Amino acid sequence: MAKLARIGVSLDSDLLEQFDRVISRKSYDNRSEAIRDLIREQLLGVQIDQNKIVVGTLTVVYDHHRPNLTEKLVEAQHQLGDKVLSAMHVHLDHHNCLEIIVIKGRSRDLHDFANGILSLRGVNYGQLVVTSAGKHSQ
Ligand code: NI
Structure with a gap:
């Protein structure tokens, strides 16, 4: 595990109160984990902007x-090749199918x-969620 560093942060008490309300609604036990997130x-935003390797669903x-x-x-999934890690298909009802496709690659390729x-x-509904490919993503 990485070495822990402690930092002190000065901020407006109103701002802190608002932050505490928000993180309590999100069920954080303490501020540290909320700030880490x-x-x-x-x-992650920087990784996406810099077109680094990320994971998406x-x-x-x-x-x-x-x-x-x-x-x-x-065809689209075959074109993306080995950047498609997995796909799950659910037959929702007579007309509708749900598909969840897990992809890993440069953020621009995944967005395209x-x-x-x-x-x-x-395709009536859909959303791409991009997240970190982990510590060693580049
Ligand atoms: Ni289906």
């Missing part, structure tokens, strides 16, 4: 009766892939 979120709900749509979704899929007709 804020820092991680900032660092693309969740889509689509109408599988739409002509050629299933083929287009499969997601935008390509989300803009297809018949």
